Amino acid sequence: MIIILKQNAKEEQVRELKESMRNQGFDIHESTGANTNLFGLIGDTSIIDEDLVMANDAVEAVRRIQEPYKKANRQFHPTDSVVDVNGVKIGGGHFQVMAGPCSIETKEQMTSVANSVKDAGAGFLRGGAFKPRTSPYAFQGLHDEGLKLLLEAKRATGLPVVTEIMDPRDLPLFDDVDLIQVGARNMQNFELLKELGKTNKPVLLKRGLAATMQEWLMSAEYIMAGGNEDVILCERGIRTYETAVRNTLDLSAIPVIKKKSHLPVIVDPSHATGVRDLVEPMALAAIAAGADGLMVEVHNNPAKALCDGPQSLTPDAFNDLMKKVNKTRTFFETL
Ligand code: PEP
Ligand code: MN
Numbered sequence: 001m002i003i004i005l006k007q008n009a010k011e012e013q014v015r016e017l018k019e020s021m022r023n024q025g026f027d028i029h030e031s032t033g034a035n036t037n038l039f040g041l042i043g044d045t046s047i048i049d050e051d052l053v054m055a056n057d058a059v060e061a062v063r064r065i066q067e068p069y070k071k072a073n074r075q076f077h078p079t080d081s082v083v084d085v086n087g088v089k090i091g092g093g094h095f096q097v098m099a100g101p102c103s104i105e106t107k108e109q110m111t112s113v114a115n116s117v118k119d120a121g122a123g124f125l126r127g128g129a130f131k132p133r134t135s136p137y138a139f140q141g142l143h144d145e146g147l148k149l150l151l152e153a154k155r156a157t158g159l160p161v162v163t164e165i166m167d168p169r170d171l172p173l174f175d176d177v178d179l180i181q182v183g184a185r186n187m188q189n190f191e192l193l194k195e196l197g198k199t200n201k202p203v204l205l206k207r208g209l210a211a212t213m214q215e216w217l218m219s220a221e222y223i224m225a226g227g228n229e230d231v232i233l234c235e236r237g238i239r240t241y242e243t244a245v246r247n248t249l250d251l252s253a254i255p256v257i258k259k260k261s262h263l264p265v266i267v268d269p270s271h272a273t274g275v276r277d278l279v280e281p282m283a284l285a286a287i288a289a290g291a292d293g294l295m296v297e298v299h300n301n302p303a304k305a306l307c308d309g310p311q312s313l314t315p316d317a318f319n320d321l322m323k324k325v326n327k328t329r330t331f332f333e334t335l
Pocket of ligand 2: 297308
């Protein structure tokens with residue numbers, strides 16, 4: 001981190017600033033120019049709050065050289081992380097498809113979709129019991145009853161399950177859930193992230209609706225800083241001015257994040273597009289871009305789905321998609 005001093009900075013203020021930095025364990029490298037005085041901090045500056053430094057009257061500007069995240073940073077962990085979700089690996093060459101309905105509705109629905117996605121080759125079963133809906137009048141999910149149905153489907157199929165948490169007070173209900181999802185709307189629910197950091201459950205962290213990649217990685221850092229390093233990132237589209245699609249799928253996030261971080265990154269083409277017909281092309285594009293997996297919504301009767309029917313694939317369409325996913329992966333492996 002470089003701290004540029006104001007030309008009229010008082011000697012006393014500068015001395016105090018340097019002293020405080022030394023007390024925090026940093027070495028100081030000074031540079032005195034004709035017009036500019038600055039100093040560089042040597043040490044782990046991820047712990048420094050830039051705004052606090054800027055608040056000092058002697059400081060003109062602060063430039064970060066090192067990223068503000070450490071545990072998620074590839075610099076300190078050059079190899080890809082492989083997250084092991086109860087024996088099912090993801091990342092570092094391990095590719096997984098997570099599939100299932102947007103929300104858990106009935107026992108029949110869960111049994112039927114769970115069997116279909118398993119037969120098609122999915123590695124995880126998804127389904128929401130706590131649903132973040134834009135309208136308070138929309139179906140909010142079956143809550144603990146929904147989790148029971150999801151866990152029944154887990155026992156019946158042997159597939160690990162992924163489901164969303166919205167409130168840390170619900171954590172005791174998630175004991176048998178294999179992978180806990182933090183949805184886009186809660187990406188910056190820092191108290192939730194901190195609680196998940198204290199658990200030993202792998203977390204699927206979706207990108208916020210309007211989050212920069214750095215903000216997304218900082219949210220991963222919250223979980224990791226608490227001691228839980230099993231974080232999988234999920235790009236699910238961001239809010240732009242475009243209205244033809246539900247969100248805009250930011251495929252560039254995959255190579256960018258992979259350069260910055262060692263964490264696995266998967267793509268959710270269902271929420272990213274909101275349109276059933278766009279799921280397949282975007283899923284295949286995500287593979288081309290280097291994704292470690294996919295999350296796809298599948299419903300046995302999309303026309304009657306209580307949530308996200310228009311973007312849900314039928315079991316047959318998902319089966320076709322899986323064939324193309326496998327072919328596309330094989331093709332890219334030969335390149
Ligand atoms: C979901 O996965 O059902 C969901 C609500 O996703 P997102 O948080 O990405 O909108
Ligand atoms: Mn959904």
